[in-house]
Amino acid sequence: MSSTRPIYLDYAATTPVDERVAEKMFRFMTVGGAFGNPASRSHSFGWEAEQAVEEAREQVAALVGADPREIVWTSGATEANNLAIKGAAHFYQKKGRHIVTVKTEHKAVLDTCRQLEREGFEVTYLDPEPNGLLNLDTLEAALRDDTVLVSVMHVNNEIGVIQDIQAIGHLTRSRGILFHVDAAQSTGKVPLNLAQLPVDLMSFSAHKTYGPKGIGALYVSRKPRVRLEAQMHGGGHERGMRSGTLAPHQIIGMGEAFRIAREEMGAEQERLRMLRDRLWAGLSDMEEVYLNGDPVHRVANHLNISFNFVEGESLIMALKDIAVSSGSACTSASLEPSYVLRALGRDDELAHSSIRFSVGRYTTLEDIDRTIVLVRSAVEKLRALSPLWEMYQDGVDLKTVAWVAH
Amino acid sequence: MAYSDKVIDHYENPRNVGSLDKADPHVGTGMVGAPACGDVMKLQIQVNDAGVIEDARFKTYGCGSAIASSSLLTEWIKGKTLEEAAAIKNTEIAEELALPPVKIHCSVLAEDAIKAAIADFRSKSPQHSPVDHEVPQRLSA
Numbered sequence: 001m002s003s004t005r006p007i008y009l010d011y012a013a014t015t016p017v018d019e020r021v022a023e024k025m026f027r028f029m030t031v032g033g034a035f036g037n038p039a040s041r042s043h044s045f046g047w048e049a050e051q052a053v054e055e056a057r058e059q060v061a062a063l064v065g066a067d068p069r070e071i072v073w074t075s076g077a078t079e080a081n082n083l084a085i086k087g088a089a090h091f092y093q094k095k096g097r098h099i100v101t102v103k104t105e106h107k108a109v110l111d112t113c114r115q116l117e118r119e120g121f122e123v124t125y126l127d128p129e130p131n132g133l134l135n136l137d138t139l140e141a142a143l144r145d146d147t148v149l150v151s152v153m154h155v156n157n158e159i160g161v162i163q164d165i166q167a168i169g170h171l172t173r174s175r176g177i178l179f180h181v182d183a184a185q186s187t188g189k190v191p192l193n194l195a196q197l198p199v200d201l202m203s204f205s206a207h208k209t210y211g212p213k214g215i216g217a218l219y220v221s222r223k224p225r226v227r228l229e230a231q232m233h234g235g236g237h238e239r240g241m242r243s244g245t246l247a248p249h250q251i252i253g254m255g256e257a258f259r260i261a262r263e264e265m266g267a268e269q270e271r272l273r274m275l276r277d278r279l280w281a282g283l284s285d286m287e288e289v290y291l292n293g294d295p296v297h298r299v300a301n302h303l304n305i306s307f308n309f310v311e312g313e314s315l316i317m318a319l320k321d322i323a324v325s326s327g328s329a330c331t332s333a334s335l336e337p338s339y340v341l342r343a344l345g346r347d348d349e350l351a352h353s354s355i356r357f358s359v360g361r362y363t364t365l366e367d368i369d370r371t372i373v374l375v376r377s378a379v380e381k382l383r384a385l386s387p388l389w390e391m392y393q394d395g396v397d398l399k400t401v402a403w404v405a406h
Numbered sequence: 407m408a409y410s411d412k413v414i415d416h417y418e419n420p421r422n423v424g425s426l427d428k429a430d431p432h433v434g435t436g437m438v439g440a441p442a443c444g445d446v447m448k449l450q451i452q453v454n455d456a457g458v459i460e461d462a463r464f465k466t467y468g469c470g471s472a473i474a475s476s477s478l479l480t481e482w483i484k485g486k487t488l489e490e491a492a493a494i495k496n497t498e499i500a501e502e503l504a505l506p507p508v509k510i511h512c513s514v515l516a517e518d519a520i521k522a523a524i525a526d527f528r529s530k531s532p533q534h535s536p537v538d539h540e541v542p543q544r545l546s547a
Contacts, residue, residue: 311444313469317409317417337444348442385423385473387448387465388441403440404518 006323007367011208011360012157012185012302013325018210018361021256025212028052028249038246039237049248056255060204060217063258064183065193072218072238073251077184078108080203080218081151083242084180085112087228088149088201089121092178096146097121100139103343104128105153109182113151130345131294132161140171149178154192154202155185158340158356159293160302162190169198178226184208184216188261189269189299194219200226206250210361211257215250218242268361273300275359275368280305282372286379288392292341292354303357306341306350309389310382315355318378322371325356349388349398409470410504416474421481424463426450434527438518445472445512449519451483451491453527457534459483459491464519471509475499475516488524488534 008016017025027033028049038053040046054068061068074080089099101113103125113123124142128134134152143150150172155162165181172179180201186192188209194202202219206212220226220241234243280303283289288308307315312326337351346354355375359368383389391398409417425448426433432452439446445468452461462480466473478499483491499505499513528535 309467311468311472313444314417314473317470348444352441352444385420385465386467387437387446388467390425390448390465398441403442403446404438404522 006321007371008323009357009359009363009367009371010323010325011363012160012356012358014207014213015210015360016362017212017253018257018260020260021211021253024256025249025253028252034248038248039235053246053248053251056251059255059259059262063187063192063262064202064204064219065195065197066219067222070194070219070222072220072241073246074216074218074242075214076207076216077182077203077205080216081106081108081180081182082112083218083228083231084201084203085109085149085151086116086231087241088178088180088226089116090229091227092148093121096144096148098124098144098147099149099151100124100126100142100147101151102126102128102134102153104132104156104158104340105151106157106182106184109151109153127343131297132156132159132292132344133294133297134163134168136164136167136171139168143171143175143177147175147177149180151180151182153182153185155183155190155299156293156340157185158338159304159344160185160298160358161293162297162299165199166197173198185299187258188265189301191265194221200224206254206257209257209261212250212253215247215254217254269300272359272363275363275365276301276303278365279303279357279359279368279371282368283375286376290350292344292346301359304354305357306346306354307379308350308353309386309392310353310379312353312355314382315353315378318382319374322374326354412503413470413474413505416477416503417470420473420477422463422477422484423465425465426452426461426463431530434523434525434530436519436522436524436526438522439468439515441467444468445515447472447476447515447519449476449479449523451520451523451527453488453531453534457488459486459488468512468515469509471503471505471512472515474503475505475512476519478502479516479520483520488527491520492524494520
């Protein structure tokens with residue numbers, strides 16, 4: 001391993017904890033700090049931990065325009081998605097057992113829906129448009145009298161597109177259907193105001209927004225009141241919705257991270273957009289390079305690019321000085337390319353050739369310029385090795401070739 | 407995932423990259439795999455009149471292990487007879503490159519590629535097809 005670390009451009013996977021956050025978290029762990037159990041009512045150790053937890057709840061609620069009493073702590077967005085979808089489906093199953101979601105959702109939503117199918121629920125998985133956005137007419141056509149829940153993510157983790165949750169929420173609310181939104185990728189990137197948004201349940205994660213891993217939250221609307229069946233049973237914490245001793249250091253970390261996001265979001269997103277646009281400008285003039293997902297309705301820090309005729313995993317191997325992720329899942333035994341890009345109707349070649357670049361708080365202009373040089377040379381090197389590129393240059397239409405699939 | 411040093415070496419310094427003239431009667435071309443599966447290998451061999459592979463070239467679209475498997479294969483087959491080259495097993499390639507189980511298909515693809523290249527060459531030059539060395543029936547006296 002070289003002494004210098006790769007350039008980190010995978011902020012959609014996770015972010016480093018902001019130093020201000022880490023410093024504050026440390027004050028809630030050791031003997032000299034506020035290490036108490038927030039559920040302890042009989043002494044000041046418990047009181048001070050509880051007070052800090054409630055302040056953090058206010059900070060999280062403030063970023064998303066919610067009432068602090070609508071925030072339930074979880075271990076992360078995966079647990080929040082599980083609690084929202086299973087909790088609502090179980091609680092309202094007498095009303096109906098049909099759920100609607102989208103094929104490009106995170107696995108934490110899709111696998112939860114699969115589990116409900118095993119329990120006898122019916123789930124409709126909608127195709128998005130080729131730009132990654134959900135068509136409202138498609139959604140409306142899928143709603144039935146026994147539909148109890150619609151789950152659509154706000155910002156897609158893989159392609160960065162932003163769904164119109166305002167419009168979706170109006171539709172579901174007019175039909176008396178609950179609406180859950182996975183917003184793990186949204187906080188600090190897109191303004192959210194749950195006081196106005198017709199959303200009933202929303203999942204959050206700390207570690208995508210410069211907070212610690214292992215903590216997240218679920219917004220559970222009070223007006224209209226949404227009820228959930230608990231998935232974790234125990235001491236009745238979080239108004240019975242999620243038992244388990246709270247982790248003040250994690251919670252304080254999430255609160256502080258969301259406080260910083262609220263204060264710095266405007267300027268930060270402007271800077272990230274400049275970096276992202278510079279990266280795209282530096283790569284998009286190459287031949288056969290495609291942006292995946294809608295070019296306008298997308299978060300400012302995110303690019304998903306297909307470099308046609310180059311396989312994603314080998315490109316990542318060539319880009320060893322850059323930390324990015326591939327839409328290609330060639331490392332799995334299935335050899336299936338990204339299910340998200342497939343759902344957009346992208347050709348298999350393009351799905352296999354995709355790389356996700358996501359910039360963040362610590363990305364510099366120099367990082368971007370260096371990345372452009374490295375990516376261009378890697379793509380050129382691999383294209384020189386690629387029989388598909390050779391055929392393309394010779395004018396062969398790859399769709400007409402009789403491939404020997406294996 | 408971690409790659410073996412040999413995979414990285416072949417990936418970073420691939421041997422015998424390029425193309426030979428497909429129309430040349432001494433050249434056999436094998437193209438295997440499919441873009442939809444994430445790997446396509448093109449292997450070409452140039453065979454002399456004695457049936458020995460004098461030169462080999464490859465181009466591969468695929469992961470690092472697929473590129474390394476085809477690069478290694480071109481090294482191995484140069485100087486071999488068609489029969490010797492056809493006898494190379496994917497397990498030998500997988501072992502040499504220390505491929506993990508999920509990458510075994512890359513070595514299978516390389517074995518398929520050499521077999522396809524040999525078949526293509528033999529279809530062009532039938533005199534190099536394997537001869538059935540049947541024992542002539544002895545006439546009874």
